[in-house]
Amino acid sequence: MDKFIEYLESEFEKIQTESEVRKQAFEDFKSAGFPTTKHEEWKYTNLKNVFQNSFDSHAKSDLTAEEIRSQLAIYQAVEANILVFLNGNYLPELSKIVSADKDLHIQNLSQPNEISQKHFAKYAPAHEAFVALNTAFANGLLLKISKNTVLEKPIIFHFLNDSTQANPLLQVRNLIVLEKSSQATIIENFVSIGQNLSLSNLVSEIIVEENAQLDHYKLQNEGENAIHVGTTQIEIAQNGKASNTTISLGGKMIRNNLNMVLNGENCEAYMNGLYMPNGNTHIDNHTAVDHAKPNSYSNELYKGVLADKSTGVFNGKIFVRKDAQKTNAFQSNKNILLSENASVNTKPQLEIWANDVKCSHGCTIGALDEEPLFYLQSRGIPKEKARKMLLFAFVGDVLDRLKSDFVRNLVNDSIEKKLA
Amino acid sequence: MLKITNLQAKIGDKQILNGINLEIKAGEVHAIMGPNGSGKSTLASILAGREDYEITEGEVTFKGKDLLELAPEERAGEGVFLAFQYPVEIPGVSNTNFLRTAINEIRKYRGQEALDAVHFLKLMKEKVKLVEIDQALVQRSLNEGFSGGEKKRNEIFQMAMLEPSLAILDETDSGLDIDALRIVANGVNSLKNKENATIVVTHYQRLLDYIIPDFVHVLYKGRIVKSGGKELALELEEKGYDWLK
Incomplete structure (x- = not known):
């Protein structure tokens, strides 16, 4: 160094x-x-x-x-x-x-x-x-x-x-x-x-x-x-x-x-994320939203799909300063591990000094559910294709938030290639 | 069409099926009844290819093929359809997209050409009418937020779309009010023909007032302990299962 x-x-x-x-x-x-x-x-x-x-x-x-x-x-x-x-x-x-x-x-x-x-x-x-x-x-x-x-x-x-x-x-x-x-x-x-x-x-x-x-x-x-x-x-x-x-x-x-x-007052902040590492890739997202003034809104959704030996980190900080009354802040981080060797560390961190606020956060980590997979297969959809459909469905609510059609198409194509 | 010989299966250490023998021919409707825990749903799941069970003995042939060797999707390709007891909710997968993928994968398996959007929509319109399902439900994510009855109706809708040669209805009637039950039964009856067969797995005789079986089998402790005609169902309704134990 x-x-x-x-x-x-x-x-x-x-x-x-x-x-x-x-x-x-x-x-x-x-x-x-x-x-x-x-x-x-x-x-x-x-x-x-x-x-x-x-x-x-x-x-x-x-x-x-x-x-x-x-x-x-x-x-x-x-x-x-x-x-x-x-x-x-x-x-x-x-x-x-x-x-x-x-x-x-x-x-x-x-x-x-x-x-x-x-x-x-x-x-x-x-x-x-x-x-x-x-x-x-x-x-x-x-x-x-x-x-x-x-x-x-x-x-x-x-x-x-x-x-x-x-x-x-x-x-x-x-x-x-x-x-x-x-x-x-x-x-x-x-x-x-x-x-x-x-x-x-x-x-x-x-x-x-x-x-x-x-x-x-x-x-x-x-x-x-x-x-x-x-x-x-x-x-x-x-x-x-x-x-x-x-x-x-x-x-x-x-x-x-x-x-x-x-x-300032009446601000809106949206933080959306999707990470899909494979191989030995490491992806670390540290996000922080700082509510300094009253009556603002923030909404965060991060999703991860981790394959092979890849690793992920999500750290989401929400600060609500003393002045920032009537703040609404939501945070969610959801992860699917596709392999036993993949891992993710997720940590929500809320620091709230105001007393009249609405904040919520949640995180999940799990494998791809077997039951929906079987359901799709039982309708004739081959396992690999069914997996792909379910992963697309999982990341779908992040993609749905993309306002630019151009970006959505670009990202869709990249994910298609990645899951192929 | 379907021949089950001495089928034995367990889950973990627990033996559930203890030698099932059953033969089903095209054009027939078979009802499988029995108390809770008798193995009815296990049998239905094994036929559809659920992997949680270990087959310890016996064989199952479907149209001459070894069914147990086939993956669930291949079974669907061969014409097996399971209407789930608890249809799973899949947010983010639209009913329409799901069905179109399913139909075209099955067609691919059979060496048929894919159905184009126009024909698919036409087919869907026709079947929506048949099973009296709300068009709005069809547009939504698969089963997401559906009521119990709506889920069951959606199963029958999928069955109508996929036109299986062997339909297995796993407790499709449980939890349905009488109107929903009638609609589900009408759907099943109107799909019935000489070429296909139906297995109705149920706990209650009531469904069999609407779907008239050719044969009724009573499953108890993983074995078929009695078989008969539709009158057996009435007898069960009256006497319960205890007299068969």
């Missing part, structure tokens, strides 16, 4: 930043150090082996523009703004922005701007090592959806990592601001090629201003050597509404931190 930190230090020197925020962040990172399993929040996700490898911030890719464009064909069904990232770097020449600049403004995050001045590194927990490290190297975009704009065309981030030549290290940072009464759909799609390891450390900070509405999707379908640590930080102001749906189907090790802060 020391070697890796030395590497990061030399890389940080190379970028020669003058930003005090970045410099401070790098100091914060060094004093925090990478978390070990002794850290309560990392109890079930062991990174030790990850840092025995070296990673390269400048990993090259041989992919031609043509090859990357052919990947983008999956988005043909929808007219969208497509932002292409290769090994953590934004590629404007392959990206496609169809919305007008007055509605959707996009620029490099490091370009001086009063919005980034105001919001950059203000929300995601700065004391966490991965967030601090990301802030130090932050490489990405600033997006602004203008006041009163209903952005009809979704924004798709196509994050491609190519580990054919090296072990890429990616530190993508995006800052997205939905101004007052605006509305947008944002899709982050993670894919990879190559047989080497890759390490993505990603932070998305999203500000949902008063009365704005966000539908955010994180789709993870990377190869079996991709390691992903990501933080999605969503700040919601009064009368604002946000949903995040995280669908994790592939990767080596995934740790998603999803933090939603309801910072």
Whole structure:
């Protein structure tokens, strides 16, 4: 691990930043150090082996523009703004922005701007090592959806990592601001090629201003050597509404931190998740919803289907601050283990300081029921097909919550392939 | 059509069937009656292929094939249908999608072409009428939130859709009010023909007022202790089972 930190230090020197925020962040990172399993929040996700490898911030890719464009064909069904990232770097020449600049403004995050001045590194927990490290190297975009704009065309981030030549290290940072009464759909799609390891450390900070509405999707379908640590930080102001749906189907090790802060009255937050690891994949979802003001609503549904020797973690925190009276918060986590060697650790964590609130939570872990399987078989449906039908039924209520038909079709196809 | 010879079965250490012999021909309706715990439902489940039981002796042939060798779905393909005593609720699987998959898998098993959407919907419309099932139920998730009677009616609806050659009704009448019972019985009767056979497993004689059996068998302690015509059911109703023990 020391070697890796030395590497990061030399890389940080190379970028020669003058930003005090970045410099401070790098100091914060060094004093925090990478978390070990002794850290309560990392109890079930062991990174030790990850840092025995070296990673390269400048990993090259041989992919031609043509090859990357052919990947983008999956988005043909929808007219969208497509932002292409290769090994953590934004590629404007392959990206496609169809919305007008007055509605959707996009620029490099490091370009001086009063919005980034105001919001950059203000929300995601700065004391966490991965967030601090990301802030130090932050490489990405600033997006602004203008006041009163209903952005009809979704924004798709196509994050491609190519580990054919090296072990890429990616530190993508995006800052997205939905101004007052605006509305947008944002899709982050993670894919990879190559047989080497890759390490993505990603932070998305999203500000949902008063009365704005966000539908955010994180789709993870990377190869079996991709390691992903990501933080999605969503700040919601009064009368604002946000949903995040995280669908994790592939990767080596995934740790998603999803933090939603309801910072005004009458906010709504929806957190939906589906994780379907197989092989030796490990998927860890840490979610936190923070009710800071009265009369807000949050609803969380995470479902897991775990096969082979895969492992899963679900940690769901609900905070209800003293001021946040009349909060309604619901949380549910359900898991099916398809093999005796698969396991999942699930932990709801409610911290409530207000006294007039409605909160509920529940979790289940079990095998696929035999009785419905027999029922379907007795009607002529072969066992494998019956299993597939039942698994689709199990994940169905998460898929039903997907508001974007385009995303639903994309996810359906991926699950079909996975269960085939 | 179906021949059961000296069938013995146990679950765990518990012996449940102690040598059943039964032969059923096309066009016949057989009622199997008996007190609780006599093995009626076990017999029905074994015929449909439930795996919880261990067959220790005997054989079952269906249309000349060794039925016990076949997976449940293959039995369905051959024409066996079990109307469950306790139909399971499957949220997230729509009745319609389920039935279409079932029909087409059975057709595939038989080497027939898949039924297209138009013909499937036509068939469904026809059978909905036959078993007087509420169209809204058919659109919902399989049995989810159905009342007991609605579940049983849905079993008969599935039977109508799949047109089995051997239908086994496992206590389909228990818990039904008289109107539901009449509808279920009408469904069964109108599906009956010279080519198919029905086994009615029941605890109560009442159902047999509506589905007239050709044969009645009394099961006790895992054996058929008496067989007769439909009048045997009336005798059982009057005298109970004690005189047979």
